[in-house]
Amino acid sequence: xxxxxRPRLDPETAYEVISPESYAAWDPLLDTFDRLREESPVAWVxxxxxxxxxxxxxxxxxxxxxxxxxxxxxxNNPQTVVFSLTEGIEFAKKMTGGSPHMVASLVTFDAPIHxxxxxxxxxxxxxKNLHRLEGEIRELAHKTVDRLIxxxxxxDFCKLVSQPYPLHVVMQILGVPEEEEPRMLxxxxxxxxxxxxxxxxxxMKDLPPEAITQLVxxxxxxxxxxxxxxxxxxxANPTDDVASTIANATVDGEPLNDRDMMGYYxxxxxxxxxxxxxxxxxxxxxxxxxxxxxxxVRADRSLLPGIxxxxxxWTSPVQxxxxxxxxxxxxxxxxxxxxxxLMINYVAANHDPAQFENPRKFDxxxxxxxxxxxxxxxxxxLGLHLARLEMRILFETLLDRIESVELAGEPARxxxxxxxxxxxLPLSIRPA
Ligand code: HEM
Numbered sequence: 001x002x003x004x005x006r007p008r009l010d011p012e013t014a015y016e017v018i019s020p021e022s023y024a025a026w027d028p029l030l031d032t033f034d035r036l037r038e039e040s041p042v043a044w045v046x047x048x049x050x051x052x053x054x055x056x057x058x059x060x061x062x063x064x065x066x067x068x069x070x071x072x073x074x075x076n077n078p079q080t081v082v083f084s085l086t087e088g089i090e091f092a093k094k095m096t097g098g099s100p101h102m103v104a105s106l107v108t109f110d111a112p113i114h115x116x117x118x119x120x121x122x123x124x125x126x127x128k129n130l131h132r133l134e135g136e137i138r139e140l141a142h143k144t145v146d147r148l149i150x151x152x153x154x155x156d157f158c159k160l161v162s163q164p165y166p167l168h169v170v171m172q173i174l175g176v177p178e179e180e181e182p183r184m185l186x187x188x189x190x191x192x193x194x195x196x197x198x199x200x201x202x203x204m205k206d207l208p209p210e211a212i213t214q215l216v217x218x219x220x221x222x223x224x225x226x227x228x229x230x231x232x233x234x235x236a237n238p239t240d241d242v243a244s245t246i247a248n249a250t251v252d253g254e255p256l257n258d259r260d261m262m263g264y265y266x267x268x269x270x271x272x273x274x275x276x277x278x279x280x281x282x283x284x285x286x287x288x289x290x291x292x293x294x295x296x297v298r299a300d301r302s303l304l305p306g307i308x309x310x311x312x313x314w315t316s317p318v319q320x321x322x323x324x325x326x327x328x329x330x331x332x333x334x335x336x337x338x339x340x341x342l343m344i345n346y347v348a349a350n351h352d353p354a355q356f357e358n359p360r361k362f363d364x365x366x367x368x369x370x371x372x373x374x375x376x377x378x379x380x381x382l383g384l385h386l387a388r389l390e391m392r393i394l395f396e397t398l399l400d401r402i403e404s405v406e407l408a409g410e411p412a413r414x415x416x417x418x419x420x421x422x423x424x425l426p427l428s429i430r431p432a
Contacts, residue, residue: 003044003054006044007040007042007043007044007334008043008044008045008046009036009040009043009044009045009046009057011048013032013036014045014046014047014048015047016028016029016032017029017032017045017057017343017345018045018047018052018082018417019417020196020415020416020417020420021415023319023347023413023414023415023416023417023420024196024412024413024414024415024416024420025413026413029347030347030351030360033059033345033347033348033351034351034353036057036059036348037059037060037348037352037354041058041059041060041063041332041334042056042057042058042059042063042331042332042333042334042336043056043057043059044056044057045057045343050086051086052082052086053079053086053341054341055082055322055340055341055342055343056331056334056336056340056341056342056343057342057343057345058331058332058342058343058344058345058348058349059345059348059349059352060332060348060349060352060354061349061350061352061354061355061356061372062332062352062354062355063331063332063349064344064345064346064348064349064372065349065372065376066331067323067331067342067344068344068372068375068376068377068379068380069376069377070377071110071111071377071378071379072111072326073325073326073327073329074323074324074325074326074342075110075323075324075325075326076107076108076109076110076114076321076322076323076324076379077108077109077110077324078100078324079100079322079324079341080101080107080108080321080322081320081321081322081417081418082320082322082343082417082418091210091213091214092213095213095217102213102216102217102220103220103262103263103266103267104259104260104263105263105264105266105267106118106263106264106267106379106382107267107321107379108263111378114378114379115378116251116252117251117260117264118378118382120245120246120249120251120264121242121245121246121249121264121268121382122382124242124245125242125382125383125385125386126385127385127389130385130386130389132240133173133389134389134393136172137169137389137390137393138393138397140165140168140169140172141165141393141394141396141397142397144160144161144164144165144168144394144397145161145394145397145398145401145402147160147161148160148161148402148429149401149402149429149431153428153429153430154408154426154427154428154429155426155427155429156424156425156426156427157281157284157425157426157427158277158281158422158423158424158425159424161280161284161394162277162278162280162281162284162422162425163273163277165277165280165390165394166272166273166274166275166276166277166280166387166390167181167184167185167273167277168181169272169273169276169386169390170268170269170272170273171184171269172241173241173242173243173268173272173386174230174241174242174243174265174268174269175230175234175239175241175243175244176230176243176269180226183222183226184226184269187219187222187223188266188269188270188273196414196415196416196420196423198414198423220262220266223262223265223266224258224262227243227261227262227265228258230243230247230265231243231246231247231261234246234247234248235247235248242268243265246261246264246265246268247261268383271381271382271383272383272386272387274317274419274421275317275318275387275419276317276387276390276391277317277421278315278317278419278420278421278422279308279311279312279315279317279373279387279391279421280311280390280391280394281315281421281422281425282311282314282315282317282421282422283307283308283310283311283314283315283362283391283395284398284405284425284427285407285411285422285425286310286311286314286362287307287405288405288406288407288425288427289407290362291404291405291406293364294399294404294405295404297364297395297399298399301396301399303364303365304392304395304396304399305388305392306364306365306366306367306369307364307395308388308391308392308395309366309369309371309388310362310363310364310366310369311362311391312371312373312374312387312388312391313350313356313366313369313371313373314350314362315373315421316346316347316350316371316372316373317373317419317420317421318346318373318375318381318418318419319345319346319347319416319417319418319419319420320343320344320345320346320347320417320418321343321344321346321375321379322341322342322343322344323341323342323344324339324340324341324342325337325338325339325340325342326338346372346373346375349372350371350372350373355370356369356371374387400432401431401432402429402430402431402432403430403431403432404429404430405427405428405429405430406427406428406429407426407427407428408426408427408428409424409426410426411424411425411426412424
């Protein structure tokens with residue numbers, strides 16, 4: 001189909017659906033997705049200033065599900081997120097000798113290589129193995145809640161609880177010592193956090209794309225140096241952490257090369273904290289607005305898994321991924337040409353009223369709750385059991401130790417098109 005015949009979004013909406021500010025504002029964006037699902041569920045998005053290549057925006061649950069599960073027709077390569085600007089992508093290609101990705105990782109692989117790499121840690125991330133981490137995670141949850149209680153009544157939940165706790169867990173599973181955590185946080189922010197000035201302390205704000213990519217290249221080099229040391233240690237003295245699994249893994253009988261191994265560490269380090277953090281803070285906001293629900297779950301812990309699952313749907317912290325059509329195809333009645341780029345928008349899909357009744361309501365008893373916040377198909381979140389476990393243990397601890405919780409100010413969301421959620425949540429708490 002000729003490009004001019006595609007159902008193109010008007011420039012304002014085209015800007016809105018990729019602008020970090022819209023994801024911070026949230027409700028107006030949900031209104032836009034409601035309109036698009038009705039009027040133009042597979043819509044062509046062109047940026048008049050050409051900061052990113054054009055793509056199809058997919059907003060209906062069924063279409064996002066279909067694309068996610070058909071990994072032969074819809075590839076992750078060559079570009080998995082939209083926030084890398086056109087110039088940035090060109091610069092990455094120069095730096096890597098052709099790849100648009102500064103980091104090679106599971107999300108940038110397709111079959112057959114993807115499954116070979118995924119299998120290396122898949123068992124490690126299954127509930128049977130994670131079970132043995134429960135004690136350590138619970139200890140971490142208690143230490144975190146201690147800090148909240150010690151703050152004496154009023155505190156920013158994001159700063160004291162939802163941000164540091166998942167970061168500690170992920171660093172613990174990677175075997176990174178606590179004193180190195182601030183450095184790791186800074187490095188992952190340099191690579192992935194770019195869009196919100198409050199969250200990103202890396203100095204990237206307002207830099208031109210080439211400078212940003214160079215900064216990212218520096219962060220990757222720092223990561224590589226750090227993890228090269230860690231790899232040597234884990235090969236000499238393997239333990240049962242995930243870093244030891246990666247360091248000693250082989251694909252087709254060969255150890256991983258440096259770029260692939262670093263990519264593996266980096267994806268685990270980066271994917272595991274902001275996501276879980278945003279869902280945790282979202283659940284707390286919903287509960288703070290609804291004291292009766294807090295009291296109900298305190299009294300009946302069988303409601304807890306529902307809180308965790310609904311928090312993940314309601315917040316949808318990974319807001320999109322991109323796919324590229326491997327052949328001419330069709331989505332929701334719209335013709336898609338080989339090579340076209342598509343945005344599967346999880347926020348839109350998880351607020352589709354055809355799948356979720358009253359989707360903007362936080363409803364812990366929602367059943368079924370087959371949300372797409374973890375994706376679906378071959379790339380479905382590798383850390384989903386860990387995310388659920390961490391959140392369950394934290395909420396068990398909070399419910400045990402906190403009698404009641406109320407909002408003590410205005411919460412604020414981060415400006416980010418890719419991974420986003422609450423960045424501040426002022427709460428007033430009464431310890432049990
Ligand atoms: C609430 C928390 C989380 C959410 C909402 C989330 C969401 C996602 C999504 C949407 C994807 C892409 C799925 C797709 O393309 O179909 C993904 C992939 C991934 N996630 Fe998560 N994630 C979370 C927590 C974690 C944690 C705790 C870890 C690990 C420590 C993790 C590691 C990964 C990895 C390694 C991938 C790539 C998998 C692949 O491409 O095969 N995630 N996640």
